[in-house]
Amino acid sequence: MEKILEIRNLDKSFGGVHAINHLSFDVYKGEILGLIGPNGSGKSTSVNLISGVYLPDEGEIIYKGENIIGKSIPDRAYLGIGRTFQSPRPFEGLTVRDSIYTVALLHHRKKADAKTKTEEILEMSDLMPIANELCAKLPIEKRKWLDMARVLAMDPSIIMLDECLAGLNPQEMEMSTDFVQKINQMGITIIFIEHVMAAVTKICHRVVVLNEGGLLCDGDPNVVMKMPEVIEAYLGGGYKNAIEN
Numbered sequence: 084m085e086k087i088l089e090i091r092n093l094d095k096s097f098g099g100v101h102a103i104n105h106l107s108f109d110v111y112k113g114e115i116l117g118l119i120g121p122n123g124s125g126k127s128t129s130v131n132l133i134s135g136v137y138l139p140d141e142g143e144i145i146y147k148g149e150n151i152i153g154k155s156i157p158d159r160a161y162l163g164i165g166r167t168f169q170s171p172r173p174f175e176g177l178t179v180r181d182s183i184y185t186v187a188l189l190h191h192r193k194k195a196d197a198k199t200k201t202e203e204i205l206e207m208s209d210l211m212p213i214a215n216e217l218c219a220k221l222p223i224e225k226r227k228w229l230d231m232a233r234v235l236a237m238d239p240s241i242i243m244l245d246e247c248l249a250g251l252n253p254q255e256m257e258m259s260t261d262f263v264q265k266i267n268q269m270g271i272t273i274i275f276i277e278h279v280m281a282a283v284t285k286i287c288h289r290v291v292v293l294n295e296g297g298l299l300c301d302g303d304p305n306v307v308m309k310m311p312e313v314i315e316a317y318l319g320g321g322y323k324n325a326i327e328n
């Protein structure tokens with residue numbers, strides 16, 4: 084399998100907080116990789132390092148064979164590294180259509196190309212019925228879909244989705260995971276950062292588990308989720324006593 088992203092010995096501290104601790108893992112082209120771990124284990128910091136929000140103290144991020152550490156956030160986006168945020172960040176004053184078009188124009192430059200791209204994305208994302216609504220008026224689940232749709236306007240090779248299911252009801256979660264799979268079927272690699280384990284086991288081909296900023300283990304979601312060290316990382320060392328009592 085071809086590697087699209089290689090995280091090599093990454094390290095990042097914020098003052099006295101060692102957020103990422105000599106972390107290494109690979110992402111393979113075309114997969115949906117679940118990036119999981121307890122609160123504070125370093126998932127969002129990893130995404131921020133890969134997208135260029137933070138610079139690491141040590142380590143390399145190899146994307147399509149090239150170390151991208153020196154590249155800016157926009158350069159990484161133009162290279163095909165997309166991301167969403169835990170809290171959606173819509174362009175409040177724009178409609179759904181114009182919001183996607185604005186990003187498409189940044190990437191495609193020509194108005195006609197950006198327009199074609201926008202209509203394609205509206206169609207495939209099921210956002211067409213609300214294309215003319217103001218972003219500010221959208222409910223949370225539509226804001227989250229719009230965030231994903233906007234990233235698509237950059238023609239990404241990989242998208243990191245940071246808790247795209249948080250705050251959604253079961254039906255909205257189902258629709259969102261369907262959308263994520265649809266994006267993946269377009270040939271786009273996905274890093275899926277999520278606490279909803281049913282969704283992780285449903286759509287992820289593989290998971291990487293972080294704990295205290297380092298790699299705990301990786302593998303098949305159904306196998307990894309049952310490993311005692313993973314359960315202990317989530318529930319704490321006392322979980323065995325709790326089960327036995």
Ligand SMILES: Nc1ncnc2c1ncn2[C@@H]1O[C@H](COP(=O)(O)OP(=O)(O)OP(=O)(O)O)[C@@H](O)[C@H]1O
Pocket residue numbers: 097100101102120121122123124125126127128129
């Ligand atoms: N900008 C920052 N300044 C200081 N500490 C930070 C900063 N960003 C993250 N941290 C700390 O780094 C550690 C890892 O945080 P991170 O947000 O990456 O974890 P996470 O796995 O995404 O957690 P969650 O599941 O709660 O979102 C935490 O201890 C956090 O408080």
